[in-house]
Structure formats: structure tokens, C-alpha cells
Amino acid sequence: MDIAVLVKEVPDLEARVQVVQDGGALDVENKRVLNFFDEIAVAAALQLKEAGGGGRVYAVGAGSGLEAVRRAIAMGADAGFLVDDPAVDGADPLTVARALAAVVRAEGFDLVLAGRQATDDEAGLVGPMVAELLGVPCVVGVTAAEPADGGLVVGREVDGASERLSVPVPAVLTAEKGWVEPRVPQVMGLMKAMKAEIGRRTLADLGVEPVPPLAAAGYHGPRSRPAVRMVEGEPAEAAGELVRILRDEARVL
Amino acid sequence: MAIWVICEEHGDGLRRTTQELAAQARRVAEDGEPVVALAVGACVGRAGWLDGRVHRVVKVAGGGLVPFSADPWVAAVAAVLAEAEPRLVLWGEGTRAREVMPRVAARLGWPAVANALALEAADGGARVLRPVLGGKAYQWVSLGGAPALVAFRPNSFDPEVAADLDTRVEERSAEPCEDRVRVLERTAGDGGRVPLTEAQVVVAGGRGLKDAANLALLEDLADALGGAVGVSRAVVDAGWADHAIQVGKSGKTVSPALYVVAGVSGAVHHTMGMDTAKVVVAINTDPNAPIFKYADYGVVGDALQVLPALAAAVRALGT
Numbered sequence A: 001m002d003i004a005v006l007v008k009e010v011p012d013l014e015a016r017v018q019v020v021q022d023g024g025a026l027d028v029e030n031k032r033v034l035n036f037f038d039e040i041a042v043a044a045a046l047q048l049k050e051a052g053g054g055g056r057v058y059a060v061g062a063g064s065g066l067e068a069v070r071r072a073i074a075m076g077a078d079a080g081f082l083v084d085d086p087a088v089d090g091a092d093p094l095t096v097a098r099a100l101a102a103v104v105r106a107e108g109f110d111l112v113l114a115g116r117q118a119t120d121d122e123a124g125l126v127g128p129m130v131a132e133l134l135g136v137p138c139v140v141g142v143t144a145a146e147p148a149d150g151g152l153v154v155g156r157e158v159d160g161a162s163e164r165l166s167v168p169v170p171a172v173l174t175a176e177k178g179w180v181e182p183r184v185p186q187v188m189g190l191m192k193a194m195k196a197e198i199g200r201r202t203l204a205d206l207g208v209e210p211v212p213p214l215a216a217a218g219y220h221g222p223r224s225r226p227a228v229r230m231v232e233g234e235p236a237e238a239a240g241e242l243v244r245i246l247r248d249e250a251r252v253l
Numbered sequence B: 001m002a003i004w005v006i007c008e009e010h011g012d013g014l015r016r017t018t019q020e021l022a023a024q025a026r027r028v029a030e031d032g033e034p035v036v037a038l039a040v041g042a043c044v045g046r047a048g049w050l051d052g053r054v055h056r057v058v059k060v061a062g063g064g065l066v067p068f069s070a071d072p073w074v075a076a077v078a079a080v081l082a083e084a085e086p087r088l089v090l091w092g093e094g095t096r097a098r099e100v101m102p103r104v105a106a107r108l109g110w111p112a113v114a115n116a117l118a119l120e121a122a123d124g125g126a127r128v129l130r131p132v133l134g135g136k137a138y139q140w141v142s143l144g145g146a147p148a149l150v151a152f153r154p155n156s157f158d159p160e161v162a163a164d165l166d167t168r169v170e171e172r173s174a175e176p177c178e179d180r181v182r183v184l185e186r187t188a189g190d191g192g193r194v195p196l197t198e199a200q201v202v203v204a205g206g207r208g209l210k211d212a213a214n215l216a217l218l219e220d221l222a223d224a225l226g227g228a229v230g231v232s233r234a235v236v237d238a239g240w241a242d243h244a245i246q247v248g249k250s251g252k253t254v255s256p257a258l259y260v261v262a263g264v265s266g267a268v269h270h271t272m273g274m275d276t277a278k279v280v281v282a283i284n285t286d287p288n289a290p291i292f293k294y295a296d297y298g299v300v301g302d303a304l305q306v307l308p309a310l311a312a313a314v315r316a317l318g319t
């Protein structure tokens, strides 16, 4: 089974973020990592490859994602591709999805894995968009999968219920936490990743016209809460006072 | 042009988020611009609340739409929207929006925004607010005049709206469509409680609760408040609770009116899942716990004592 994993490079969540130019722009510390959920997807692809008896696992990134692609190779992916085009950075998710779908279609696939969402935009748009563009079914938030009868049996938790689904391949799955615990790459993997030839494509190579992205119209920082108001006293006393405040002042009860 | 709202059912009515979206659509609609609700599948028989509150309800029934199934929904929603002329299509965040909205967007070639928190009328269209980088900043996005799909977090808007319109109802049937994915097994979750992401009140606990058995204290307070229970990742990792109720970066994002959080230190991975809660009450034995920076009200004390005392005080209020 050939498995394509869509890997996005995102700012580390510890990276400093500052609103600058009077809300006109965002200054983000240059600390970048492979998206948390995509790491799970890479690890899941490797596990499925073993369970399914071979095939290829390859990583595809779009935009400034070279390190993410290398990271996936260091984790064990066989090859990597990058849509390397200035028009992809800050592009609309649909442009990104069209580019990724075009690479995957050209390389051949039985299964595409994406993350449940990227930690920078928390959108979860690109995976299902790719599925639609490839004309294959999509299951989001997957926490288990194994090969069965030429397809897959997939597990997931949705709204407090758990599901087992029969999914024909080709298909797109998005990876949720709890599927596989990603392992830190070994030295051998890191060496292989450094030397790996990354296949580069431009939007023109792929025949993808970018769609105009929606315009950013300003940023602001997180709402700063007023300093916390401490409620004193023994538990019963504090609880009584708190409930009074929540009812009469905060008006949430 | 029109503003469309994609309905979802809950119990024998509509999901509260659907009501919020319909109400907000009315507030931001331009003069004479209609608000249209799209009721698909199980919503068809539950759309009573919309009567008088939107200009038009389009009901779509058909095979494969009940229970919810992604392929038939994508086909039905895309078919209706393709021949409509929406300026905006509003969805409630959740599994269904996550499965359907991006695929409809890809099929129609329309832009989509997920995880939005606010919608305002603006020059030449509308703008929506969304968190970026785990809530470290918020970005306004201009939608312009072309059709766009936007999914909003629950509890983003006030659901109150006057029922003063003459609502026109249109009934359609969808082309038959079978899902390529087959359900082998589905175990019902805890049906009674409000879903975590939807709840107006969330009572959350962390490792400071000491033992799995003490999660019952969260449930008891949540019951007293009519809310849902959430936990930190440390609690999930310890095997005390299921990942489905984890709040934070690798769990759920919640925006309740009230978030009570006990025995949670306040790591950024946790707070990014709750920072849009309107009022936050933190209970922690450590007066310097970071969670107090994200709280409006704080109690320094033992969660095992304060939680039951709070439940008792809330119940006393009701009697």
C-alpha cells in the first residue's frame, strides 16, 4: 500500500508571538516544527506499511515546509516532495489542497494521511479538501486503522461515541491524537533525511492556478483578563461567596 | 445574495449553535438580504424553532441523510448551495462541519474559514475573527462579496432573535447517494449530558484531583450547574478519563459562559483550549499556579473540599 502523508511546518507553540504595526501584522519567532498531528500521521503511516506488508510512505509539504518533510523522512518515510513556490505561503487552503492533491495524484497513492488540524490555524480544512479533489472518501479524527479485505477498518471517537468503519481505498484519513505515539527519530534516520533528495514542484509544474486568499484585516493579542480576584475563606464560606459573585456580578448562574 | 445557515439537530430540536448562527445572520444581514436556513436529513422534522426567525427554510430529505453520513451530506449541501447565491454560509464547528464543509468548499471552489469566533458586517462584505497559533493572537479576515463558508465555535453568539418574519418553507429531495464508508459498529456515548464543546458551563479537573475516583466531584458539580466535564491531559495520560473530554491543544476547544477549573496547573497547552471562556473560576492549592493568570476568580484551596462545597452552594441557590 502506497501512503502519502501531508506534512505541514508550523511555528512551535512555544514560539513568541507579537502583534506589530498597530495590529497590521504578526511577528512570530522563527522556531518551527512538524505539525503535532502530522507527526502522528507519519507514525501511523509507518505502522500501516508494516501491517499491510510494504508499499511506500512518502511525505508531501507545501510552502516553507522543507524541514517538516525532512523530519518525516527522519522518522522513517521513504521519500519526500515539496511544493516549493512563493505563491503557496499564505495561500488559501484550497490552493494548498489543489497543489497537494496534484502531487499525490502524480506520485500514486492508496491512502493519504493528514493531520486532524494544523496547530497554527486549527482549521482542519486541507485534508478533507484533498479527499474531495481526489474524488475519494474521507474520515476525520481517526485513532486506529488496520488493513482488511483490500481496504481498511478504521476506528475513531466522535462526540462521545466510538465508531468502527469500513473504508475502501483509496481514501483520505486525518489523524487524531491517540492513534500512534510518534517516536523521536534515530541518528540513522536524521542522516538519511539530510541526504535525501526532495522532489520539488511549482504550482505551474502541477498545473494549479492559485485562488486569491481571503484578506487579513488586522490582528490583536489575546483578550487580557483583568487580574484574578481571589475569594478567601474556608471551603464552604468561599464557595458561598463565589456562587453569590457568579450570580450577582458575573451573571453566569 | 443571501446568508445561509447550515442546521444541525439536537434532541428533538436544533443545536443551540444553529440558533446562534441564525440570530447572528439576522444581525449582520444587509437591508433586504434574506437569511435562509438549510435543514438536511434529521433537521427536516426539527426545524420548528426557525419559524418566524429566518426568511426561508430549505428542507432536504433523502436516502443516506439520516443518520448523518458524510458523502450524502456533501452531495446534498453542495447541490443546493451551487444553485443558490449565498454571500455567506454559516456552519457550527463540530464533527459534522469538519467532515462536510471543506469538501463542499473544494467541490464548489469557494473559500472556507474554520474555527471562527465572531462575525461582523464590514465595508464591502463581512469580516470574521479567528484565533491563530493556539490563541496567542486573533486575526480578522475579510470575506469580500464572493460566497464563503465559515464555521463558528459554539457559544460565539447570542441565540435570542425575534420571531417576527413570515417564513417560507421549501421542501426538496436529494439525489440518492450512498456513503462509500460503511459503519460497522457505533457505540452510543453518554447521551444525557450536553456535549463538552457546546456546554454553557464546563467543570474541568487536572492531576490535582489525585485519583480517578475524585472525577466524580467534577461530575457532581457539572450536574448541579447543568454543564459538562472536561479534564487536562495529565488526567487522560494517567488513564482516569477518556481523551474525548480532554481540553487543550491536543484535545477539545471550549468557549463556555463559565469554566470552573480545579487542580490544573495552567500550562499553555491546556489554556489554549479554554481561553475564550467568558468567566473562569480556578481552584488550586498553589497560589502561584499559572492558571490564576487565566482566571477571573480564584480560590486557593483543596479541590477535594472546594468542589463539593461549590456543588452544595449551587444547589442551595436552586432551593
Ligand SMILES: Cc1cc2nc3c(=O)[nH]c(=O)nc-3n(C[C@H](O)[C@H](O)[C@H](O)COP(=O)(O)OP(=O)(O)OC[C@H]3O[C@@H](n4cnc5c(N)ncnc54)[C@H](O)[C@@H]3O)c2cc1C
Pocket (backbone or CB within 6 Å): A036, B205, B206, B207, B208, B209, B231, B232, B233, B234, B235, B246, B247, B248, B249, B250, B251, B252, B262, B263, B264, B265, B266, B267, B268, B269, B270, B273, B283, B284, B285, B286, B289, B301, B302, B303, B304
Ligand atoms: C504537544 C503537547 C500537547 C499537549 N496538549 C494538552 C492538552 O490538550 N490539554 C492539556 O491539559 N494538556 C496538554 N499538554 C500537557 C500540558 O503541557 C500539561 O502537562 C498538563 O496540562 C498538566 O496537567 P495538569 O495541570 O492536570 O497537571 P499538573 O501540571 O501536574 O498540575 C496539577 C495542579 O494541581 C494542583 N493541585 C495539587 N493538589 C491539589 C489539590 N488537592 N487541590 C487543588 N489543586 C491541587 C497543583 O498545584 C498543580 O497546579 C500537552 C503537552 C504537549 C507537550
Ligand SMILES: Nc1ncnc2c1ncn2[C@@H]1O[C@H](COP(=O)(O)O)[C@@H](O)[C@H]1O
Pocket (backbone or CB within 6 Å): A005, A006, A007, A008, A009, A035, A037, A038, A060, A061, A062, A063, A065, A093, A096, A100, A113, A114, A115, A116, A117, A118, A119, A121, A122, A123, A124, A125, A126, A127
Ligand atoms: N502547507 C501544507 N503542506 C502539507 N500539508 C498541509 C499543509 N497545510 C495543511 N496540510 C495538511 O492538512 C492538515 C490540516 O491542516 P489545516 O487545514 O491547516 O488545519 C495538516 O495537518 C496537514 O496534514
